[in-house]
Amino acid sequence: MDDLQTEKVLYLEYLQIEKNASSLTIKHYEKDVEAFFLFMQTEGIPSIRDVDYPLIRIFLTRLYQQKLSRRSVSRKLSCMRSFYRFLEREGKVNHNPFINVSLPKEGKPIPEFFYEEELERLFSVNDLSTPLGQRNQALLELMYGTGIRVSECVGTKVEDINFTIGTILVKGKGRKERYVPFGQFAAKAMKMYIEDGRSRLLRNSDKKPDHLFLNAKGGTLSDRGVRLILDKMVEKAAMTVNIHPHKLRHSFATHMLNQGADLRAVQELLGHENLSSTQIYTHVTKDHLRKIYRDSHPRANK
Template identity: 65%
Template sequence: MYHFKEYSEAFMEYLQIEKNASQYTVKYYLNDLETFYQFSKSEALEDFSDVDYRSVRVFLTSLYDRKLSRRTVSRVISSLRSFYRFLEREGNVTSNPFLQITLPKATKPIPGFLYQEELEKLFEVNDMSDPLGQRNQAILETFYATGIRVSECHKLTLKDIDFTIGTMLIHGKGSKERYVPFGRFAEIALETYLNEGRKTLLEKSKLSTDTVFLNAKGTPLTARGIRLILTKMVEKASLTVHVHPHKLRHTFATHMLNEGADLRTVQELLGHESLSSTQIYTHVTKDQLRSVYMKAHPRANN
């Protein structure tokens, strides 16, 4: 394909500048484009305009032959559909052959979440007289109070937290920002850490940083460091479940909906663009289902 490098670079600029895509999104799109380019060379397709429905079907078969998951195949097709939409806009092709391809949607698994009893065990493991224990408690309370992502947590700065109205300014995906409230437990944990533990940690590095969460050396914690902290907390609590930051996000959303929060509110708190992304949390526990039934059905009780 004569113009592959030129077109792929232009597409990358389009994703970064116009679509404000993250570096990971751009990376996956370009990887998918490279996969299609290698296929096109093997099929002797000399230009992107030579691709038709038949060649796309052959490409699709080649993806399945590689034992790729349905989810991965769907992502590749979606990437190339967007690429051809870009080529159409630029006048490089007259049609988008990937529009004709429909893939059956894979069923989304119900996200795992923690029960209240499991959470209580986690909340009890940290030594609140120790700077690292104070930090860990603040991290845990922040995750459960706000449902933020680990990427959002490690970027949190002092000026993002407003204790006067109990809200945090969260810097989300694609440079999008949102305000999320937090409750009394998170407030106490954060104030304890900021007034005591963080100051002790900061003395070790002598850094001038406004990053909220610091490591044992007094420098900003990474997303990987936060995951490791959670893993150690789980070990201390002797929990048999695997806990990662996103499971706490799932837990936040599930508990909010189980207690009567409406879907639109949870969508806004999570920073989801689409309501369908939030709908995966509308499952309820069997206990909650029974509780609602017993309270609501006229003939459930004598």
């Protein structure tokens, strides 16, 4: 198994250095490779060269017996296909046994999003006289106003905000950067927070971080912290809806497309590499369909 561990380490270095993969992707792939190594051990397979198609079918059966989702199975297969592609390139194996293994088709669920009236209730719950209330309002306005991911939001620094032209420099997946515009509501909330609330939160910290969003102790706000903040907003608004940071991103994309935004423009704003990732937002709400009908059909308003 020592040789297997060596190949794993080399593969992870390849992902990090050459493929510029995110830390989360590397973490998932490391677990997936380890899981396959454990499967090899239980099946008495000593070498990566001994893996063949029939063995892979047994591996798939084991995965489905664990009642894993199709998404999880697809990711594990993608990982092993990539791993063996790396081994083949390095001359460690003669062929990739995963190359002809088909990935299970995934049904893409329609993303959850907020209706505009639900968002208005959330925007009204924060006490703007307090540092945390100002921070929470700026957080909500920025995430909904730009559609950025929660990881991108907590990674934002004050210097990334350009109020003159109304853009934010976003560090996305794979260390890719993009500029995303924000509107006057987000600008107003962030200015108030930076000039007042953030300055007061910094008094609680010795390190003085340069990140935009801070926690109550003046340190950098975490992904988990954002989720807790949103949960409290929903509780204050007396709403029964489920909330998660990505739901704001879904809402941004849905509302943009419903108002006639170009699909490729939304793709660029979201930082999606493939258009297919953005196309899940092309669904329309029932209210939007009703509005189109009322505005378009000659007898709709009779």
